[in-house]
Amino acid sequence: MQLMEKVRQTEFLGREFLLWLWFQCEINEERFDLGENGQAELWFDRRIVLQAESDEGVEKITCSGENPHLREARFALTKNKEITEAMIKLTIDDNEWSFILDSTWMNFKSFKTPRVMQDTKEDPEGLFHEKFFLIEKAVTTMDAIYASFIKIRISPKWETHELPAVLRWVGEGK
Amino acid sequence: MGLIFGSGSFTRFMVDGDVPENYMEEFPPRILRCAFRDIDETSDLERSFGWVNIMDMFDSRFAAMEYLKEPCIAMSWRVDVRKVPARALLRYCREAEEKIKATEELEYLPKPRRAEIKEAVRIKLLKRAIPRSQAYDMIWNLHTRVLIFGSTNNKLCDEFTEFFLTCFGLHLKAIFPYTIALQVLEKEGQNPDLLDGLHASSVGEVQ
Numbered sequence: 549m550q551l552m553e554k555v556r557q558t559e560f561l562g563r564e565f566l567l568w569l570w571f572q573c574e575i576n577e578e579r580f581d582l583g584e585n586g587q588a589e590l591w592f593d594r595r596i597v598l599q600a601e602s603d604e605g606v607e608k609i610t611c612s613g614e615n616p617h618l619r620e621a622r623f624a625l626t627k628n629k630e631i632t633e634a635m636i637k638l639t640i641d642d643n644e645w646s647f648i649l650d651s652t653w654m655n656f657k658s659f660k661t662p663r664v665m666q667d668t669k670e671d672p673e674g675l676f677h678e679k680f681f682l683i684e685k686a687v688t689t690m691d692a693i694y695a696s697f698i699k700i701r702i703s704p705k706w707e708t709h710e711l712p713a714v715l716r717w718v719g720e721g722k
Numbered sequence: 723m724g725l726i727f728g729s730g731s732f733t734r735f736m737v738d739g740d741v742p743e744n745y746m747e748e749f750p751p752r753i754l755r756c757a758f759r760d761i762d763e764t765s766d767l768e769r770s771f772g773w774v775n776i777m778d779m780f781d782s783r784f785a786a787m788e789y790l791k792e793p794c795i796a797m798s799w800r801v802d803v804r805k806v807p808a809r810a811l812l813r814y815c816r817e818a819e820e821k822i823k824a825t826e827e828l829e830y831l832p833k834p835r836r837a838e839i840k841e842a843v844r845i846k847l848l849k850r851a852i853p854r855s856q857a858y859d860m861i862w863n864l865h866t867r868v869l870i871f872g873s874t875n876n877k878l879c880d881e882f883t884e885f886f887l888t889c890f891g892l893h894l895k896a897i898f899p900y901t902i903a904l905q906v907l908e909k910e911g912q913n914p915d916l917l918d919g920l921h922a923s924s925v926g927e928v929q
Contacts, residue, residue, distance in 0.1 A: 562899040630925070652898065654899050655731065655874045698907070
């Protein structure tokens with residue numbers, strides 16, 4: 549199967565992940581257990597892109613603003629719109645990352661790491677390694693959270709518990 | 723500014739195939755062959771691309787093998803593009819056509835002749851154009867085989883994967899939600915077919 553065909557056929561995984569992630573942020577007070585790697589705090593921050601596909605074509609809306617509850621985006625979910633991009637803030641210990649996560653490729657856009665302490669001129673190697681460590685930390689954290697989603701998604705628990713709970717939460721956004 | 727010095731966007735790939743055991747001997751000549759070279763001012767090339775030092779996009783000599791950053795190979799892919807602005811091309815073409823019509827005492831120029839003039843003018847102007855330089859960071863973790871490329875533009879990513887194959891003889895496989903999920907199942911010792919049996923959940927319009 550061609551790559552793009554496979555991407556299209558399975559793109560619901562990324563969209564459902566972003567929906568589940570938002571739901572989890574709200575019900576778990578933004579806390580995610582990373583097992584032996586501690587805990588992360590994560591929340592959706594100020595910008596969400598949603599999309600609806602129908603016979604008439606693709607309709608895309610971007611919700612952005614200072615309202616921390618993103619009410620318009622929550623309402624859009626009740627109207628059959630799916631999340632395709634979300635701006636996310638991630639905190640682990642005292643470090644904070646900010647990025648836009650894309651549902652199709654799971655790409656990271658506008659990715660900002662916590663401030664790096666190393667001096668560019670004094671120790672360029674140190675700067676590289678610190679920055680690389682920070683990039684990997686955010687990526688592996690998001691992969692770990694995605695892994696939690698996949699484990700639930702393939703289990704019977706998805707249909708019996710998780711999806712109904714997500715739908716209830718979506719309905720509360722009306 | 724790339725990922726190392728500021729903020730940016732990136733795509734992830736999985737390097738398909740094993741890194742040769744003697745990579746310390748095999749990779750340096752490959753990297754130098756694909757190192758960035760400036761566009762020769764006398765040439766009519768529109769584009770040039772190649773590897774540069776991730777810490778300094780104007781250094782492509784790699785005198786101290788600066789790309790070796792245990793456990794990674796890290797470089798930037800520099801792409802220089804020079805273009806002739808459309809309006810400038812139009813203006814200089816008109817001037818050239820008028821000049822030829824006057825010298826050859828012609829009332830109009832046939833289409834093939836005009837195309838010929840346009841190409842000559844474009845090449846002449848191209849040689850005067852200053853290239854626009856962009857550098858996209860590439861960090862390849864040799865242990866995990868995951869490669870980060872500092873762009874999310876599909877066309878550019880395709881060009882990069884071709885360039886990477888030419889340089890290292892290794893294919894880059896796209897990472898996307900399905901492939902990450904496959905890795906999760908493999909790690910958990912679960913049947914990958916579970917994933918292929920999934921269908922989009924019906925969320926629908928909530929009443």
